[in-house]
Amino acid sequence: MNPEILKLQEQRLAILVLLISVVCGGALFLGFKLALARVRKRPVPPVERRVASVFLGLLLVGLSCLTYALTVEPDWLQVSRVEVPTARLPSGSRLRIVHLSDLHVDGWTKALERLPDEVNALQPDLLVFTGDSLNSEAGLPILREVLSRIQTRYGRFAVRGNHDTWYWSELDLFGGGVAQELQREALRTAGGRVVLCGAPYGMPGRIDTCLRDNPDGFRLVAYHTPDLVEDLAPLGPDLYLAGHTHGGQVRLPFYGAVLTMSRFDKKYEMGLYVVGQTPLFVSRGVGAEPHVPRIRFLCRPEIAVIDLVGSGAP
Structure with missing residues (x-):
C-alpha cells in the first residue's frame, strides 16, 4: 500500500485512540474528584459537576457501544x-x-x-x-x-x-x-x-x-x-x-x-x-x-x- 495512505490511516487511528483516552481519563479523573469531595464533604462547583456528567455520560455510551460491537454485531449477518x-x-x-x-x-x-x-x-x-x-x-x-x-x-x-x-x-x-x-x-x-x-x-x-x-x-x-x-x-x-x-x-x-x-x-x-x-x-x-x-x-x-x-x- 502507498506509504502516504498508510501514514494517513495510522494518523486517523491515533487520533481516535487519543480521543477515547481523553474521554476515559477525564471521566475517571473527574469521577474520582467528585467521589473524594463527597467523602470529605466539600462542595463541588456546578461547572465541575456538569463537566463530570458529560465525561461520565460519554464513557457510559462508549462502554455500551463497545459491548454491542463485541457481542452483537460480529454475528449479525x-x-x-x-x-x-x-x-x-x-x-x-x-x-x-x-x-x-x-x-x-x-x-x-x-x-x-x-x-x-x-x-x-x-x-x-x-x-x-x-x-x-x-x-x-x-x-x-x-x-x-x-x-x-x-x-x-x-x-x-x-x-x-x-x-x-x-x-x-x-x-x-x-x-x-x-x-x-x-x-x-x-x-x-x-x-x-x-x-x-x-x-x-x-x-x-x-x-x-x-x-x-x-x-x-x-x-x-x-x-x-x-x-x-x-x-x-x-x-x-x-x-x-x-x-x-x-x-x-x-x-x-x-x-x-x-x-x-x-x-x-x-x-x-x-x-x-x-x-x-x-x-x-x-x-x-x-x-x-x-x-x-x-x-x-x-x-x-x-x-x-x-x-x-x-x-x-x-
Missing part, C-alpha cells in the same frame, strides 16, 4: 442486494451471484454456523469468494465445511487474499471440490456466458491477460482488494468483486471507515461503485482481522447478492 444491468446476457434473463469475502476462520462462530443456510436460502447461481480464508490453520476444516455446504447452480469460485498468500500459501484451501480456485486461466460458467478472471493477491498481471484474451461474454473480475479497479477499468470488465477493506470493520457515524488498508484509502471502502463503465462491489466481509478482538461497529458482516439482469440479444 446482513444480506445486501444489488442489481447490475448488462447487455452481455440475453434480455429477460437473470443470474444471481452471491459474493462472500474475508471469512478469517479460526473457529466456529454463530455467523459461520448460519452462513451456509443463509446463502442457500438466496438460491445463488454461483458463489464468488474473494479471499482471506483463515486466521489459523486450525480453521481449515471449518472453512471447507462452510463453503462445501453452499449449494449453487453453476459452481463455487474463489481467489486467495493477502493473508492466504502470505501465511497459507502451502495449504490446499479450496481442494476436494470446495471451490474452483481462480489462478491462471479464465474459467467459463453459466453455459459459457460468464467468464471469470481472477488471481491470487499480488498477481494482477494474470487478470490483465485474462481480460484481453476473452473479449466475449460477461467478464467478472475477482480479486481480493479494490486496488486494481482503476487500472483494469479501461479493459472493460463487466463486474469487479473485491473485499479486504472489511468496510472499515469499525465505522464512525457520518464518517465511515477509519481504516481500509487500501491504496485508495476511503474512496472504495464498501458497497457498489461504478468506475468508468465497470461496476465495483467491495464486500464488508464476514470475519475479523487476526490478533485483535473480534469486533464490528456499524459494519455488520455481509452476504452480498448481486443479480445480473440481462438486456442483450437472445
